[in-house]
Amino acid sequence: MWFKHAHFYRVHDAEAIPLDVLEAALAEFAFRPVSPREARRVGWTTPAGKRSEVRVHEIQGHRLIAMLRQERLLPAAVVNEEVSERAEARELAEGQLLSRRERQLLKEQVLEELLPQAFTRSQRVELWWDTTHNLIGINASSRKRAEEVLDLLRQTLGSLKVTPLATKTPPGRGMTAWLSDPGQRPASLLLGDRVELRAAEDDGVIGARSVDLDSEEMQSLLEGGRQASKLSIGSEGQLRAVLHDDLALKSLQFDDALLDEASQTDNGDDPVVSLETDFALMTGALGTFVDQLIEWLGGEADPRTGLS
Structure with a gap:
């Protein structure tokens, strides 16, 4: 259940919710299949699949829940x-x-x-809640889908104050600086070979894969005023991902050592043990990487503005 993407949110003024209370609240909004007259339906499901009845898994303050979304396909x-x-x-x-x-x-x-008469399509979206650091990460490919999960969580809990995680240095400005001046790159930052550059004047976009980010051509584009909107980055022993200018991480690839550790764990073919092993390893790496990313971008922005 390793996340492929992650949108991050800071939780504000949240009281600790006992595990049994949260489990009961999720059960009240459990997923039910879409009816013949409905275009879509969302609800909470079991992260470990149909062989489990547990709707929330907790490992040392890290909680995992999952929303199931079903829609009718009518072109x-x-x-x-x-x-x-x-x-x-x-x-x-x-x-x-x-x-x-x-x-x-x-x-x-x-x-x-x-x-x-329309066919139905189902999609599961996982939410990781680090209750110790008041951080939520959602495994969704788009901000719109992540917000849909948060809307359901607000409805389930009655209220939930969160803001998108933000840094003092905007990600676009930080990525541009790392590309323009190698001296500004943090020592622990690994640059990949994928980038997207936008031109402010006409919104033109240049995307490139498998390129030398320190090439003269790249520097010429940056000197011409283009700004980085996407950049593949990573950290040794943790993960690699494509950082977007809204601080989302996409195309996540976790370190081989972590994946090997997960595969070598004896789970006895128990889906819950397997899920929780993967979850513990993933959140350890992803949580550390998020902390590094915030540091690389000058620290976290003031969380008191923009509450939703």
């Missing part, structure tokens, strides 16, 4: 084609064009009829 092109065919048939029969309001009502009718 807009299919809906629009059906609406067009029905509208044309009515217009021919009635001898006049349908109004915008009539077309909208026709579309709603088509959606109502086709939705129960």
Whole structure:
């Protein structure tokens, strides 16, 4: 269950929630399959899969929960084609064009009829809550999906004050400085070979993989005013990832030594033991890396602003 991506949030003014209380709250909002008339549904599921009934796992203050999201796949092109065919048939029969309001009502009718026939797709999104350091990390590919998990958690708990994790030096400025001046790179920072540069004037983007980040061509682009919006970075013995300018980490790759340690652990084919072993190793590495990242970017920004 190693995270592939991570969006980070700082938790504010949160009282310690007993494990049994949290488990009961999650059960109240447990996932139920989407009904024939629903476009989507979200709810809490068991992180270890169907062989487990545990909805929250805790290892030394680190808690793992998981949201299951199910949606019906009804392509807009299919809906629009059906609406067009029905509208044309009515217009021919009635001898006049349908109004915008009539077309909208026709579309709603088509959606109502086709939705129960649509296939469903499910996606599980994990949330890691470091209750000791008041940090939340969400394994989601987009900020929108991460916010959806937080919305469900707020609904479950009644309230939850969090802000996106922020640093005193904006990530884009920090990444640009590391590329422009090797002397500003922290000693423990490992640069990869993937970068994305944006031009402020026209929003043009240049992306490159397997490139020499210290090449003359790269320096020329930076001197021309381009700013780094994505950069592959890492730390020895922990992980590598692509840092984005909103402080998200994507395409996470954990160190081989950690993965080997996890695979060599005797879990007795118990999915819960296997999950908790991976979780403990992952949070240890990811938590240390986040602390380093905050330090590399000048420390954490004032958390008292922007509460949501």
